[in-house]
Amino acid sequence: MTLWEIKKNQSAFIDSLDPNLIPAVFERLNEMGFAAGQIIQCLRRSPLKGPLVLQVGDCVYSLEQSIADRINISVA
Secondary structure (H helix, E strand, O other): OHHHHHHHHOEEEEEEEEOOOOHHHHHHHHHHOOOOHHHHHHHHEOOOOEEEEEEEOOEEEOOOHHHHEEEEEEOO
16 A cells, blocks of 8 residues: 555554655655654645645655655555
């Protein structure tokens, strides 16, 4: 399952990031806490395929579909 498929208020564990991501994007996601084993929670799903609002640790981020589709998760 990818992060794009997460439901509002649902929590999940990050399994992996797509290794084919642009290296700078891959590195930045890791710096933000999007790393294997981290718990992530979906705070909001924007309408019309807008960005997801996600919480990782005590930080809140928004990700667009093209990035969220490349993060593999398993539901907690």
